[in-house]
Amino acid sequence: EIVLTQSPGTLSLSPGERATLSCRASQSVSSSYLAWYQQKPGQAPRLLIYGASSRATGIPDRFSGSGSGTDFTLTISRLEPEDFAVYYCQHYGSSPSLTFGGGTKVEIK
Amino acid sequence: EVQLVESGGGLVQPGRSLRLSCAASGFTFDDFAMHWVRQVPGKGLEWVSGISWNSGNTDYADSVKGRFSISRDNAKNSLYLQMNSLRAEDTALYYCAKTLEGTYLSDAFDIWGQGTMVTVSS
Numbered sequence: 001e002i003v004l005t006q007s008p009g010t011l012s013l014s015p016g017e018r019a020t021l022s023c024r025a026s027q028s029v030s031s032s033y034l035a036w037y038q039q040k041p042g043q044a045p046r047l048l049i050y051g052a053s054s055r056a057t058g059i060p061d062r063f064s065g066s067g068s069g070t071d072f073t074l075t076i077s078r079l080e081p082e083d084f085a086v087y088y089c090q091h092y093g094s095s096p097s098l099t100f101g102g103g104t105k106v107e108i109k
Numbered sequence: 110e111v112q113l114v115e116s117g118g119g120l121v122q123p124g125r126s127l128r129l130s131c132a133a134s135g136f137t138f139d140d141f142a143m144h145w146v147r148q149v150p151g152k153g154l155e156w157v158s159g160i161s162w163n164s165g166n167t168d169y170a171d172s173v174k175g176r177f178s179i180s181r182d183n184a185k186n187s188l189y190l191q192m193n194s195l196r197a198e199d200t201a202l203y204y205c206a207k208t209l210e211g212t213y214l215s216d217a218f219d220i221w222g223q224g225t226m227v228t229v230s231s
C-alpha cells in the first residue's frame with residue numbers, strides 16, 4: 001500500500017504570500033494519478049488538481065500542481081483569504097491504493 | 110446542478126448494522142464509478158469503498174473488507190453502503206463521491222456530498 005506523507009502539518013502565512021505544500025509517496029507513483037483537494041471547515045473536500053498538474057473545472061490559476069515519482073507539490077502563488085483551509089493529496093492509481101495524505105493546514109499568520 | 114445527497118446515518122450500537130444511501134442528480138449517474146470516503150471529525154480523509162459504473166467491480170479498504178458492502182441502483186440514481194458488524198472506530202462522517210472521468214474505478218473525485226454522520230456507541 002502506498003503511504004502519502006504531507007508536509008508541513010501546518011503552514012502559517014499571510015494573504016498575498018506564496019504557499020508550497022509537499023506530498024511524498026512511500027514508493028514511486030504515476031503522476032497521472034495524483035490529486036489535490038481543499039477542505040474548509042464544515043464543507044466537503046473540493047477537487048483542485050488531478051493528474052498531478054491539471055486544474056479541475058473552475059479552479060483559479062493561482063493553484064498549480066507539479067512533481068513526479070515520489071515527490072509532488074501544490075503551489076498557491078498568492079494566497080487569497082478564501083484559500084486558508086486544509087489541503088489533502090490523494091493517490092488513485094489502483095484500488096486499494098486509493099489513499100489520502102494526512103493533510104496540510106494553511107492558516108493565517 | 111450536479112448534486113449528491115447522503116442519508117441513513119445515525120447512532121448505532123457496536124455490532125449492529127446500518128445502510129447509507131446517496132442520491133445523485135444533475136449528471137448521468139450510470140456513466141460514473143462512485144465511492145464512499147469517511148472522515149472522523151477533526152481528522153483526515155479515509156477512502157472506504159468504490160463501485161464501477163455497472164457494478165462489475167467493487168473494492169474496499171482493508172479496514173472494512175468483509176463487513177461493508179457497496180452497491181448501486183442506476184435506475185434510481187442511487188449509491189448504497191451496507192455496514193455490518195459496526196465498531197466504534199467506524200464512527201465518522203461518510204461522504205459519497207463521484208469519479209472525475211467515470212471509466213475507471215480508481216479516479217479522482219470531482220463531486221462530493223455533504224456527508225452523513227455515523228456514530229457507533231453503546
